[in-house]
Amino acid sequence: MTTQPLLLEGVTAQQIFDDNVSDLKLSWIGGLEGADRTFPSEAVKAAAASSDLVGHLNLIHPSRIQIFGEQEVDYHAQLEQKQRQDQISSLISKTPPCVIVADGKTADADLQLFCQRSSTPLFTTTISAAEVIDHLRTYLTKIGAPQITMHGVFM
16 A cells, blocks of 8 residues: 655645644744745655654654653753753754744743744744644644545435
């Protein structure tokens, strides 16, 4: 069985924000100039499913929507500043479509600065990271699924 490719290459950070602002209680706090940011085409081509395009902070898969939940924020807070900046720089250089800080946590100053400088959209929400990921996976599946329109007559 072959799978159809996801049709997400034209989906922008602005569209993701607009379509989910109410359900996820999103606030856009940085990288406003990156509203037209999309998934890198190689990330979409490599994705077997929408679940490959959103998840908790992951430097191995940096081209997806990166979610900082409570554990990720706490982990970053305990790093030395140079190490934290290096990780954020590495992540942002791979141009994720957006970064979301969840669980009502505050985006640290380094993350805000790197997102602002690179025009990487940075959103926050009080919703739990797990709920944000579940919601966005469903959302990406719906908007990225191939669609067929058929004409017919019912009798």
